[in-house]
Amino acid sequence: MYPCRHPFETVEIHRDGEVYFCCPAYNKNSIGNVYKDSFKEIWNSDKAKEIRSLVIKGDYRFCDLGICGRKLLDYAPASVHVSNPPKQVKFCHDKECCLACGGCRKSQLVSSSDDLVRLDSKIEGVYLPILEGADSVDLAGDGDPFASRHYRTLIKRIVETYPDMKFSFHTNGVLASRQMLEELGVVDRLDVIQISFHSSTKQTWQNFTRGRPEQYDALMENIKYLSELRKSGRLPTLQFNFVITNFNYRELVPFIRLAKSFSANRVEVWGYRNRSEQTEDEAARLGVFHPVHPEYDKLREILRGPVFADPEVYLYPEIKKIRDEA
């Protein structure tokens, strides 16, 4: 079996400049810091080579295989030193968003003017050079790519600097309008748009995201447009995301139907993870997929449904395990 592709092909840049091969919720080991070192050194740092050397041997001691969605290489890596740059870069360094989803944060986060100046000042010297040689860029692992003023500036500069770069957007969808995509110049450069939706009804969406009714209406309009892009072949992958918590899990099956009605060709489902925003008690209440939760059996019953056998529905390991055992 070949090793996980992430240490050989992908990086994520986080809020404090730390660089990871994949989400730090799965592998907490930073391989360097882009605010301190050159990216070329980081890509082949001692830590990067140590992780590669272990995964080549099948040793995943740095990884949480119980929750990560690892994808394997389809070739044997020649060396722990990787001379090609990463194929995909994900930016996760700006928190700014127009919603405040319960699984992510307690209130809406907006960058201060000082933060904005600081982040924008790093576009030319730090963020753009990381993309040299990459095939695609993914925004955003923190914040929303269309709500964040910094990300919008960065996207425009990527469009200007790298004419062949493909874009993957991870968004709440509220601002993912035709006008926004056209203004940013990315309509014909799309690879994936994933919408963090987490519900099948307006009321649950509002409860989960703390969003306003008119924001939900805008989201639905935008999804119609994205659905058209998907059907016309201009958007290869339209993905809907669902984070399971105690207050939305009953909508999981209707959510998948909703995604299909908008021609989504990928649905991803994972369990709520506490990003240090909730107290332990709150996290225990939200974590319905833990066997000790009082509503666990109800979730287990739902996961027995045939809809989860659909190859376009991807269950992260912690959820797939429940279905497999149900």
Ligand code: SF4
């Ligand atoms: S095995 Fe999982 S945690 Fe480890 S590098 Fe791959 S995706 Fe990340």
